[in-house]
Amino acid sequence: MAIPRAARTQRRTRIQEEKEEVILEAALDVFSVHGFRGSTIDQIADVAGMSKPNVLYYFRTKEAMHRSLIDRVLFTWLEPLRAFDANGNPESEIRSYIRRKLEMARDFPRESRLFANEMLQGAPHIEDELRGPLKSLVDEKAEVIRTWAKAGKIAKCDPYHLIFSIWSTTQHYADFDVQVRAVLGQEHSGEGRFEDAARYLEKLFVDGLGIRRP
Amino acid sequence: MAIPRAARTQRRTRIQEEKEEVILEAALDVFSVHGFRGSTIDQIADVAGMSKPNVLYYFRTKEAMHRSLIDRVLFTWLEPLRAFDANGNPESEIRSYIRRKLEMARDFPRESRLFANEMLQGAPHIEDELRGPLKSLVDEKAEVIRTWAKAGKIAKCDPYHLIFSIWSTTQHYADFDVQVRAVLGQEHSGEGRFEDAARYLEKLFVDGLGIRRP
DNA sequence: AGATAATTTGACCGATTGGTAAACATTACA
DNA sequence: TGTAATGTTTACCAATCGGTCAAATTATCT
Numbered sequence: 001m002a003i004p005r006a007a008r009t010q011r012r013t014r015i016q017e018e019k020e021e022v023i024l025e026a027a028l029d030v031f032s033v034h035g036f037r038g039s040t041i042d043q044i045a046d047v048a049g050m051s052k053p054n055v056l057y058y059f060r061t062k063e064a065m066h067r068s069l070i071d072r073v074l075f076t077w078l079e080p081l082r083a084f085d086a087n088g089n090p091e092s093e094i095r096s097y098i099r100r101k102l103e104m105a106r107d108f109p110r111e112s113r114l115f116a117n118e119m120l121q122g123a124p125h126i127e128d129e130l131r132g133p134l135k136s137l138v139d140e141k142a143e144v145i146r147t148w149a150k151a152g153k154i155a156k157c158d159p160y161h162l163i164f165s166i167w168s169t170t171q172h173y174a175d176f177d178v179q180v181r182a183v184l185g186q187e188h189s190g191e192g193r194f195e196d197a198a199r200y201l202e203k204l205f206v207d208g209l210g211i212r213r214p
Numbered sequence: 215m216a217i218p219r220a221a222r223t224q225r226r227t228r229i230q231e232e233k234e235e236v237i238l239e240a241a242l243d244v245f246s247v248h249g250f251r252g253s254t255i256d257q258i259a260d261v262a263g264m265s266k267p268n269v270l271y272y273f274r275t276k277e278a279m280h281r282s283l284i285d286r287v288l289f290t291w292l293e294p295l296r297a298f299d300a301n302g303n304p305e306s307e308i309r310s311y312i313r314r315k316l317e318m319a320r321d322f323p324r325e326s327r328l329f330a331n332e333m334l335q336g337a338p339h340i341e342d343e344l345r346g347p348l349k350s351l352v353d354e355k356a357e358v359i360r361t362w363a364k365a366g367k368i369a370k371c372d373p374y375h376l377i378f379s380i381w382s383t384t385q386h387y388a389d390f391d392v393q394v395r396a397v398l399g400q401e402h403s404g405e406g407r408f409e410d411a412a413r414y415l416e417k418l419f420v421d422g423l424g425i426r427r428p
Numbered sequence: 429a430g431a432t433a434a435t436t437t438g439a440c441c442g443a444t445t446g447g448t449a450a451a452c453a454t455t456a457c458a
Numbered sequence: 459t460g461t462a463a464t465g466t467t468t469a470c471c472a473a474t475c476g477g478t479c480a481a482a483t484t485a486t487c488t
Contacts, residue, residue, distance in 0.1 A: 013455090013456090013464070013465090015455080015464080015465070016464090016465095019465090032334075033334065033335055033336065034249065034251050034252065034335065035248065035249045035251075035252050035331075035334075036252070037248050037249075037251075037252030037253075038248065038249050038250070038251030038252035039251075040444080040445065040446085041445085041446060041447085042444080042445080042446090050466085051466070051467060051468090052446090052447085053447085053448080053449095053466075053467065053468085054465080054466055054467075056446085056447065056448085057464095057465070057466075060447090061446080061447080062446065062447090113334050116330070116334055116389070116390075117249075117331075117334055119389060119390045119391075119392055119393055120246075120247065120249075120327050120330055120331055120334075120389060121247055121248065122247065122392050123392040123393065123396075127392065127396065130392065130393055130396035130397070131396045134393075134396065134397065135396060135397050135399065138397050155417075155421070157414055157417060157418070158410055158413070158414045160397060160398060161410060161411050161414035161415070162414065162418075163397075164383070164386055164387075164390075164394060164397075164411075165383045165386075165414070165415065165418060167386070167390075168382040168383050168385075168386035168390070169378070169379045169382050169383060171382075172378055172379075172381070172382035173378075175330070175333065175334060176330075176333045176378075176381075176382070177333075178333055178336050178337040178341065178344065179333055179337065179344055179348075180378060182337075182341065182344035182345045182348065182349055183344070183348065183349050183352050183374060183377075183378075184374060185349065196372055196375060197375050197378075199372070200371055200372045200375035200376065200379070201375070201379065203369075203371060204371070204376075204379060204418070204419070205418070207369070227434070227435090227485090227486095229434075229435070229485080230434090230435095233435090254474080254475070254476085255475085255476065255477085256474080256475080256476090264436080265436070265437055265438085266437095266476090266477085267436075267437065267438085267477085267478080267479090268435075268436055268437075270476085270477065270478085271434095271435070271436075274477090275476080275477080276476065276477090
């Protein structure tokens with residue numbers, strides 16, 4: 001009889017690596033749209049082009065698939081923030097952070113939506129990661145921003161809410177893509193809206209709206 | 215035999231109004247967390263404190279419940295934007311728009327998440343409303359903003375992306391509530407974070423970050 | 429009070445759910 | 459080439475899904 005993946009001790013086969021990749025790719029397609037409970041193994045198997053028992057040969061449960069995806073996404077998703085450099089120039093650091101996050105929203109929208117789905121459901125699978133590694137990383141970068149503010153390099157502002165606002169504005173173009181397309185209309189449905197967004201957001205965060213006071 | 219709701223011609227009973235309200239309230243609880251496909255009628259019936267056939271007596275299908283909820287939310291959700299006044303002062307209009315949207319994120323987080331869930335799934339039920347009424351309203355307000363920019367009252371910027379950024383930053387506090395709480399930690403888990411967010415966001419959008427140019 | 433309409437429920441339906449068992453097919457390696 | 463490990467499939471399971479039905483109960487109105 002076949003030995004389930006988790007029970008094996010030896011290293012993975014070529015076939016295992018390939019098939020697991022195919023399955024996770026399909027699972028990302030499905031989970032990112034319908035969330036955990038709204039997705040079915042049959043659906044994932046169908047997208048992956050294999051039978052349901054075959055999928056379950058590589059991942060013993062639906063949760064194992066989801067967990068595997070979440071872990072992978074959570075890591076890569078924080079890379080732009082990790083790259084945020086305390087020794088860099090504040091303006092260019094913020095500019096490139098925005099740009100990187102926008103590129104991720106453009107190139108990895110499914111990963112963004114998977115994450116958003118998890119958030120909407122109250123993060124039942126990753127609450128520990130949020131309170132642990134994520135909070136630590138944000139705390140660290142918030143301190144950097146606060147230092148910049150104290151040195152007079154940027155205006156005083158709440159660094160946490162600054163980070164939240166960069167997250168939300170950039171991820172919006174992945175998570176609410178349908179709405180963005182619908183509002184912008186046919187003509188802006190190309191990749192151009194990401195460049196427009198980058199231009200606008202960089203200006204917003206660096207210069208502000210420039211509203212004149214009375 | 216009982217006559218299903220949709221087939222009736224006479225006006226609604228007192229019991230009908232009450233029970234439909236109870237059901238929609240329960241449905242909002244469930245749909246906003248698990249999305250359409252991830253939610254079950256049994257679950258909604260359970261939250262509503264009634265039997266499944268009883269729920270289906272008032273709403274003939276699961277989709278009827280969802281549609282009823284979406285319609286209601288879609289309308290109230292756009293009210294702050296409708297209140298956006300062309301004749302008002304740009305600064306105070308943007309300030310109060312941000313404040314109103316933040317209040318909605320604080321007071322109606324379930325409605326925000328229901329909407330977000332729908333967006334993540336590609337808005338299969340409301341794509342027409344997005345392309346129609348929503349786009350029209352945004353077009354109208356975008357024109358107002360553009361007028362302000364031409365008059366020199368605010369800096370030139372893409373009005374559509376400005377609206378997107380206000381939407382995303384404010385709704386973030388409802389949709390990503392778990393993450394916000396986790397990052398801010400125990401001490402900021404009260405309602406205070408909404409005031410902090412309002413202060414920060416108003417400053418961001420009105421004054422900008424104030425980063426000094428070389 | 430009695431008749432009628434509105435409401436509620438338990439039993440049930442076929443389809444789908446996540447997951448299993450075992451037979452069968454393929455691969456890797458001696 | 460033989461054989462043991464790995465991979466795949468068909469058939470199936472109990473539980474749950476959205477939804478129906480008829481009978482029982484309750485509210486409404488004359």
